[in-house]
Amino acid sequence: MPTYTPPLRDMQFVMHEVLDVTSDFKAIPKYAEADAETINAVLEEAGKFATEVTFPLNMSGDAEGCTLNKETHAVTTPKGFKEAYHKYVEGGWPALSCDPAYGGQGLPLVLNQCFYEMLNSANQAWTMYPGLTHGAYAALAEHGTEEQKQLYLHKMTSGEWTGTMCLTEAHCGTDLGLMRTKAEAQPDGSYLITGNKIFISAGEHDMTSNIVHLVLARLTDAPPGIKGVSLFIVPKFNVEKDGSLGSRNSIYCGGLEHKMGIHGNATAQIVIDGARGYMVGQPNKGMQAMFVMMNAARLGVGNQSLGLTEVAYQNALAYAKDRIQMRSLSGVKAKDKPADPIIVHPDVRKMLLTAKAYAEGGRALAIYCSVLLDKAHNHPDEKVRKDSDEMLSLLTPIVKAFSTDNGHIATNMCLQVFGGHGFIKEWGMEQFVRDNRINMIYEGTNTIQSLDLLGRKILGNNGATLKKFGKLVAQLVEEEGVNEKMAEFINPIAYLGDQMTKFTTELGFKGFQNPDEVGAAAVDYLRVAGHLVHGYFWARMAQVALREIAAGNTDPFYQAKLQTARFYFAKLFPETATLMRTARAGSKVLMDTDAALA
Amino acid sequence: MPTYTPPLRDMQFVMHEVLDVTSDFKAIPKYAEADAETINAVLEEAGKFATEVTFPLNMSGDAEGCTLNKETHAVTTPKGFKEAYHKYVEGGWPALSCDPAYGGQGLPLVLNQCFYEMLNSANQAWTMYPGLTHGAYAALAEHGTEEQKQLYLHKMTSGEWTGTMCLTEAHCGTDLGLMRTKAEAQPDGSYLITGNKIFISAGEHDMTSNIVHLVLARLTDAPPGIKGVSLFIVPKFNVEKDGSLGSRNSIYCGGLEHKMGIHGNATAQIVIDGARGYMVGQPNKGMQAMFVMMNAARLGVGNQSLGLTEVAYQNALAYAKDRIQMRSLSGVKAKDKPADPIIVHPDVRKMLLTAKAYAEGGRALAIYCSVLLDKAHNHPDEKVRKDSDEMLSLLTPIVKAFSTDNGHIATNMCLQVFGGHGFIKEWGMEQFVRDNRINMIYEGTNTIQSLDLLGRKILGNNGATLKKFGKLVAQLVEEEGVNEKMAEFINPIAYLGDQMTKFTTELGFKGFQNPDEVGAAAVDYLRVAGHLVHGYFWARMAQVALREIAAGNTDPFYQAKLQTARFYFAKLFPETATLMRTARAGSKVLMDTDAALA
Structure with a gap:
C-alpha cells in the first residue's frame, strides 16, 4: 500500500522563500490578512484532510469503480467517496478561495492550488468531483447574471452542489465547432436543450443533492461552427427562485465509460432530452465563458499530474531505500545486509531524481501561476492585472502539457524502480501511471496545448x-x-x-x-x-x-x-x-x- | 474493436530484399530447402492463425483474466484460450523451428520470429503460454542429458506440454544470488525441491496435461551467491520412463497476481513443497543453462513490444484517416466533409510515423538476430558460429531494452492519436500500453540490460x-x-x-x-x-x-x-x-x- 506525506515544507519554501507571495498579497486589499502563518496553518490542515480522508480511498476506488443503475440513471460512487465528500463540505473546504459575497472564505488561490495538489496526490478520481466545481464556479462568477450567481454560487461554494462542464460529443472533442446539441428559446427566457454529451467527468454521482451542468449548445438560428455555440446552465434538478430544488430536469446519465484509469470518477455519457437550460453570457459567445472554465481546468489538470508525480516519487524513494538487491558497482555499501538497498545504483537515483525535479519544478511553476491568477483578478492596478493575465495565458498550456508529460515520465520511472512489483496492483504504482495517462489528453490534448502556445500565444x-x-x-x-x-x-x-x-x-x-x-x-x-x-x-x-x-x-x-x-x-x-x-x-x-x- | 493485418510484405522485404536470408540458409545444410517461397507460404498461414484464432481473444482475455481455484490450485484461463491453444497444437505450430530429432519441423528460426511477432500483435497474454516453452526447450536442448531430451522435448515440440522458467522469489528478482529455494539430493539421483517462486508467467493453466517447470534452486551444500545456484526440471506431473504421466508432483499455484496488463496470462506464485526435481547440467552451474533460456526470452520480450508497436500503429493509422476534426493548418483538405481527417495534422503524422519507424526498424533488427541465432547454432563454419554468437550477445540487450522502450513510446503515441477515445477500453489502445509496460521490466529490467550491454558486452x-x-x-x-x-x-x-x-x-x-x-x-x-x-x-x-x-x-x-x-x-x-x-x-x-x- 502506498503512503503519502504532504510536501508542506517544499510548498512553504516556494511560497515564502522563493516567490514571497505574501508581499504580493499585501498589495491586494482582500488578501491583506493572508500572512504566512495563516497560509501554513491552513495547508497543514488541508494536508491532513488529503492524507486521512481521501488517500485511503484511492486504491479501493480504483478497484471498485462507479456503477450506473440503468433504470434510475443513478450513479453509485465507490465505497467511502460520498462520506469523504461530506467531510470535505463539513470542513468548509469548498469555500477556501471562493468569494465571500457567496459565502466563500476569500483566501488566496494559492491555498486552493496547494490543497488540490495534495488532493490529487491522495486521490485524483475523487478530487475531480469537487474539482470540476471550481471551473464551473469561475465561469459563472465571471459571466453569469447577478441572479444566476445568487442562485447557484452559494450552493457551489458550500459544496452542497457540484458543477460539471459538458462540451464533448461523440463526433467532436477538439473541434467543438462540429457540436450538434440544440437549444430552443422558450417564451419565459429559458431554453430547451437536446443532445448527447460524452466524457463528462463527475457527470453524475451520489454525493450532492444537485449538479450544475454547464452545457455548450447551439441556438436554433446559430451561425455554423464555433461562433454559433452558447453556454447554458442545465441543473440536474431545476432550482426555484428561493434556491430550493424543484422538478427533476431531463438531463441524465446514459452510460459510464470503462477507462484505463480514474475508475473512481464517473465519466458519464449525458443524455439531454429537452432539459430546461439558462443561458450564461451572450448568445453565440459560449466559448468565451467556457474558456474561463477551460483555463482553470487546464491548470487543474497540470496540478493533477503534479500531485501524482509527488506521490509516485515518495513511494519509489521509500522502496529504493528498503529493497535490497545486488551490490553497488563501487563497492559494498550495506555490509550488514546480504545486498545493498537499490538506491545505491546510479540509474535508480536518476529515476528518482527525475520525478523529484519535475515535482519541485512543477510546484514552483504552479504556485507562481496561482499568484498570477489572483493578481489578474484582484490586483488594484490595472496594468498588473493585464500583465498577470497575459503571463498566465502564456504559461497555462505549458503547465497543462509539460506537467502532464512529465507526470507520465515520472510515474513510469517510479513504477520502474519497483521492478516487477511496479506492475502489480497491490503496490499502487501502476494506478498512478494509469490515472495520469488521461491528463495528457483531456481539456485539450497536449498537441492542442502546443498549438495554443506557439500559434496563438506566441506567434499570434x-x-x-x-x-x-x-x-x-x-x-x-x-x-x-x-x-x-x-x-x-x-x-x-x-x-x-x-x-x-x-x-x-x-x-x-x-x-x-x-x-x-x-x-x-x-x-x-x-x-x-x-x-x-x-x-x-x-x-x-x-x-x-x-x-x-x-x-x-x-x-x-x-x-x-x-x-x-x-x-x-x-x-x-x-x-x-x-x-x-x-x-x-x-x-x-x-x-x-x-x-x-x- | 481493433483490427490487425499481418505485415507480411514488410517481413518479406526484410528477409529477402534487405538481408537475403535464404543465401545464409543455403550455407546451412539443414536449411538448404528453406527457400523464399516456403518461408512466405508458411508465414501467410501463420498470419491467418494469429488474426483468426488468437486476436479475437485479446480484449476478452484482458477483461476476464485468469482465475485460481484455491482448493484445487487449478487455474482457468480466459474463455477461448484453451481452444486456441489446441488449434495451435493441431496446426503443428509449436514444432515450426524445433529439431526434427524431437519431432520438430526444423525450419529456420526466422519463421518462428515472424510468427511470434504476429502472435504478439494479436494477443501477448495468450502468446506467453506457448512462448515460454521455447525458452525451456532451448535450455533443455543445450544442457539436458539425452534421456531428459527424449523424455521432455518431444512433448514440448508437439505442444502437448508447455514449459516455464521459475527464477524470481519475493526477495530476489534481479539478484538471483539471494535465492532460497532448496534442493536436497535423493538416493535415486533426483532432488527434493522446496521453496516459493513468484511472477511465474504461464505458471499454471488449463491448456495442457503437463507443465515442465525449470526451477532454479540451491543444493544443500551449495556455495553462497549466484555460484551456488543449480537448475532443475520440476514437472507438474512426474513423468514415467515411457513418457506417460505419473503422480502429481508437489509444485502448485498458490496465488495469481493482479496486474496492470497481460491479464490473460497467469502470473503465478508457485509453491514447491518437496517436489521431485531433476538436475539440468552441472551442480551450481544453473545460471549457464538458465542464460540460454533468458537470452531467448530477452529476444522474445523485444518481439512482444515489436508486435504491440505494429498493431497499435495499424489501428492509430486507421483512426487518423477516419476521424474528422478541425481543418488542416495549411487549408481545407476534405472539402466534402465538415472537417479534415486528423491525419492532415503534422503532429498526428509524427506520432504515427514514430510508431511505424520503430516497428519497421525493430523488425529488421529482430529478423537479423534470428538469423544470427541460427548461424550461431547451425552454421558449419566454426568462425561463423562464434562471430554470430558474439554479435547476438551484443544485440540481445539492445533488442530487449530498445524495442520495449520504443514500444512504450509508440503505444502511448498511438493511444494519444485517439484522443479521449484512446483512454476508453473499448477501443483497445490502452490495453496495448498496459500489456507493453511489463516488457520494460521482466527478463531483466531495461537498466539491467544496459549494464549487461555496457559493462559486460562492451567494456568487458x-x-x-x-x-x-x-x-x-x-x-x-x-x-x-x-x-x-x-x-x-x-x-x-x-x-x-x-x-x-x-x-x-x-x-x-x-x-x-x-x-x-x-x-x-x-x-x-x-x-x-x-x-x-x-x-x-x-x-x-x-x-x-x-x-x-x-x-x-x-x-x-x-x-x-x-x-x-x-x-x-x-x-x-x-x-x-x-x-x-x-x-x-x-x-x-x-x-x-x-x-x-x-
Missing part, C-alpha cells in the same frame, strides 16, 4: 508575451551574472532563451509561408519552453538555497535543493538539445509521407 | 564486439559513401559511430576509476547504441528502396520506405544528441545527492 502576438518571460530570465541573469556559483544554473537558461528567441523569429517567417511548419514544431517547442520555465524556477530555487547556505543555514533542505537543481540541469534540461534539432527539422519529413501513411 | 571485452558492429557500419559507409542520395542516411550513422567509439574509450577510463560512471551512463548509452543499430538498418532499407526506385520499380512500398527512413533520421535519431550529453554528464550529479534523496 509576435512573441511579445514570450519576451516578457524573457525579461524575467534576463533580470535573473543580470542579478546573478557575476556570481560564479550561479553560473551552472544561469548559463543554460540564458543560452536557451537566446536560442528560442532566434528560433521563434525563424518559425514566424516559415509559418507565414507554410502553417504546417508551426504544427510540425509546436510539440517540441512547448517542451523547450517548459524547460526554459522550469530552468528559470530551478535557478531561482538554487539562488535561495545558495544564499541560505552562504549565510550558514545548515538545514539539509537547502543542500537537497541545490543537488536536485544540479541534477536537473545536468540530466533533464539537455533534452532541449534534441528538441531544438527536431523542431528545426521542419514539416517536410512529416507531410511528404503519403506513401508511408497509405 | 574492450569494445571488441562493438568494433565488429562498427565494421558493418563502416562497410556500408564505404559502399555508399560516394552515393549522394545515400548521404542523408549514411552521414548520421558514420558520425554517431565515431562519437560512440570515442565515448566508449572515455568511459573505459572513467569506469576504471569509478564504476558508478558506467552505471550512470549505461541507460543513455544503450539508447544511443539502439539508434546506431536502427540507423544502420534504416540506411540499408533506404539503400534497397533507392535501388528499386532507380531501376524503375513503381511499387509505392519503396517510396513509403524511403519516406519513413527520412522521418526516422530527421525526427527520432537526433535523440542521440541529448543522450550523448547526459551520458557524458557523469555520475556525480546522481551520487552526490544524499540530502536530496534523504
Whole structure:
C-alpha cells in the first residue's frame, strides 16, 4: 500500500522563500490578512484532510469503480467517496478561495492550488468531483447574471452542489465547432436543450443533492461552427427562485465509460432530452465563458499530474531505500545486509531524481501561476492585472502539457524502480501511471496545448508575451551574472532563451509561408519552453538555497535543493538539445509521407 | 474493436530484399530447402492463425483474466484460450523451428520470429503460454542429458506440454544470488525441491496435461551467491520412463497476481513443497543453462513490444484517416466533409510515423538476430558460429531494452492519436500500453540490460564486439559513401559511430576509476547504441528502396520506405544528441545527492 506525506515544507519554501507571495498579497486589499502563518496553518490542515480522508480511498476506488443503475440513471460512487465528500463540505473546504459575497472564505488561490495538489496526490478520481466545481464556479462568477450567481454560487461554494462542464460529443472533442446539441428559446427566457454529451467527468454521482451542468449548445438560428455555440446552465434538478430544488430536469446519465484509469470518477455519457437550460453570457459567445472554465481546468489538470508525480516519487524513494538487491558497482555499501538497498545504483537515483525535479519544478511553476491568477483578478492596478493575465495565458498550456508529460515520465520511472512489483496492483504504482495517462489528453490534448502556445500565444502576438518571460530570465541573469556559483544554473537558461528567441523569429517567417511548419514544431517547442520555465524556477530555487547556505543555514533542505537543481540541469534540461534539432527539422519529413501513411 | 493485418510484405522485404536470408540458409545444410517461397507460404498461414484464432481473444482475455481455484490450485484461463491453444497444437505450430530429432519441423528460426511477432500483435497474454516453452526447450536442448531430451522435448515440440522458467522469489528478482529455494539430493539421483517462486508467467493453466517447470534452486551444500545456484526440471506431473504421466508432483499455484496488463496470462506464485526435481547440467552451474533460456526470452520480450508497436500503429493509422476534426493548418483538405481527417495534422503524422519507424526498424533488427541465432547454432563454419554468437550477445540487450522502450513510446503515441477515445477500453489502445509496460521490466529490467550491454558486452571485452558492429557500419559507409542520395542516411550513422567509439574509450577510463560512471551512463548509452543499430538498418532499407526506385520499380512500398527512413533520421535519431550529453554528464550529479534523496 502506498503512503503519502504532504510536501508542506517544499510548498512553504516556494511560497515564502522563493516567490514571497505574501508581499504580493499585501498589495491586494482582500488578501491583506493572508500572512504566512495563516497560509501554513491552513495547508497543514488541508494536508491532513488529503492524507486521512481521501488517500485511503484511492486504491479501493480504483478497484471498485462507479456503477450506473440503468433504470434510475443513478450513479453509485465507490465505497467511502460520498462520506469523504461530506467531510470535505463539513470542513468548509469548498469555500477556501471562493468569494465571500457567496459565502466563500476569500483566501488566496494559492491555498486552493496547494490543497488540490495534495488532493490529487491522495486521490485524483475523487478530487475531480469537487474539482470540476471550481471551473464551473469561475465561469459563472465571471459571466453569469447577478441572479444566476445568487442562485447557484452559494450552493457551489458550500459544496452542497457540484458543477460539471459538458462540451464533448461523440463526433467532436477538439473541434467543438462540429457540436450538434440544440437549444430552443422558450417564451419565459429559458431554453430547451437536446443532445448527447460524452466524457463528462463527475457527470453524475451520489454525493450532492444537485449538479450544475454547464452545457455548450447551439441556438436554433446559430451561425455554423464555433461562433454559433452558447453556454447554458442545465441543473440536474431545476432550482426555484428561493434556491430550493424543484422538478427533476431531463438531463441524465446514459452510460459510464470503462477507462484505463480514474475508475473512481464517473465519466458519464449525458443524455439531454429537452432539459430546461439558462443561458450564461451572450448568445453565440459560449466559448468565451467556457474558456474561463477551460483555463482553470487546464491548470487543474497540470496540478493533477503534479500531485501524482509527488506521490509516485515518495513511494519509489521509500522502496529504493528498503529493497535490497545486488551490490553497488563501487563497492559494498550495506555490509550488514546480504545486498545493498537499490538506491545505491546510479540509474535508480536518476529515476528518482527525475520525478523529484519535475515535482519541485512543477510546484514552483504552479504556485507562481496561482499568484498570477489572483493578481489578474484582484490586483488594484490595472496594468498588473493585464500583465498577470497575459503571463498566465502564456504559461497555462505549458503547465497543462509539460506537467502532464512529465507526470507520465515520472510515474513510469517510479513504477520502474519497483521492478516487477511496479506492475502489480497491490503496490499502487501502476494506478498512478494509469490515472495520469488521461491528463495528457483531456481539456485539450497536449498537441492542442502546443498549438495554443506557439500559434496563438506566441506567434499570434509576435512573441511579445514570450519576451516578457524573457525579461524575467534576463533580470535573473543580470542579478546573478557575476556570481560564479550561479553560473551552472544561469548559463543554460540564458543560452536557451537566446536560442528560442532566434528560433521563434525563424518559425514566424516559415509559418507565414507554410502553417504546417508551426504544427510540425509546436510539440517540441512547448517542451523547450517548459524547460526554459522550469530552468528559470530551478535557478531561482538554487539562488535561495545558495544564499541560505552562504549565510550558514545548515538545514539539509537547502543542500537537497541545490543537488536536485544540479541534477536537473545536468540530466533533464539537455533534452532541449534534441528538441531544438527536431523542431528545426521542419514539416517536410512529416507531410511528404503519403506513401508511408497509405 | 481493433483490427490487425499481418505485415507480411514488410517481413518479406526484410528477409529477402534487405538481408537475403535464404543465401545464409543455403550455407546451412539443414536449411538448404528453406527457400523464399516456403518461408512466405508458411508465414501467410501463420498470419491467418494469429488474426483468426488468437486476436479475437485479446480484449476478452484482458477483461476476464485468469482465475485460481484455491482448493484445487487449478487455474482457468480466459474463455477461448484453451481452444486456441489446441488449434495451435493441431496446426503443428509449436514444432515450426524445433529439431526434427524431437519431432520438430526444423525450419529456420526466422519463421518462428515472424510468427511470434504476429502472435504478439494479436494477443501477448495468450502468446506467453506457448512462448515460454521455447525458452525451456532451448535450455533443455543445450544442457539436458539425452534421456531428459527424449523424455521432455518431444512433448514440448508437439505442444502437448508447455514449459516455464521459475527464477524470481519475493526477495530476489534481479539478484538471483539471494535465492532460497532448496534442493536436497535423493538416493535415486533426483532432488527434493522446496521453496516459493513468484511472477511465474504461464505458471499454471488449463491448456495442457503437463507443465515442465525449470526451477532454479540451491543444493544443500551449495556455495553462497549466484555460484551456488543449480537448475532443475520440476514437472507438474512426474513423468514415467515411457513418457506417460505419473503422480502429481508437489509444485502448485498458490496465488495469481493482479496486474496492470497481460491479464490473460497467469502470473503465478508457485509453491514447491518437496517436489521431485531433476538436475539440468552441472551442480551450481544453473545460471549457464538458465542464460540460454533468458537470452531467448530477452529476444522474445523485444518481439512482444515489436508486435504491440505494429498493431497499435495499424489501428492509430486507421483512426487518423477516419476521424474528422478541425481543418488542416495549411487549408481545407476534405472539402466534402465538415472537417479534415486528423491525419492532415503534422503532429498526428509524427506520432504515427514514430510508431511505424520503430516497428519497421525493430523488425529488421529482430529478423537479423534470428538469423544470427541460427548461424550461431547451425552454421558449419566454426568462425561463423562464434562471430554470430558474439554479435547476438551484443544485440540481445539492445533488442530487449530498445524495442520495449520504443514500444512504450509508440503505444502511448498511438493511444494519444485517439484522443479521449484512446483512454476508453473499448477501443483497445490502452490495453496495448498496459500489456507493453511489463516488457520494460521482466527478463531483466531495461537498466539491467544496459549494464549487461555496457559493462559486460562492451567494456568487458574492450569494445571488441562493438568494433565488429562498427565494421558493418563502416562497410556500408564505404559502399555508399560516394552515393549522394545515400548521404542523408549514411552521414548520421558514420558520425554517431565515431562519437560512440570515442565515448566508449572515455568511459573505459572513467569506469576504471569509478564504476558508478558506467552505471550512470549505461541507460543513455544503450539508447544511443539502439539508434546506431536502427540507423544502420534504416540506411540499408533506404539503400534497397533507392535501388528499386532507380531501376524503375513503381511499387509505392519503396517510396513509403524511403519516406519513413527520412522521418526516422530527421525526427527520432537526433535523440542521440541529448543522450550523448547526459551520458557524458557523469555520475556525480546522481551520487552526490544524499540530502536530496534523504
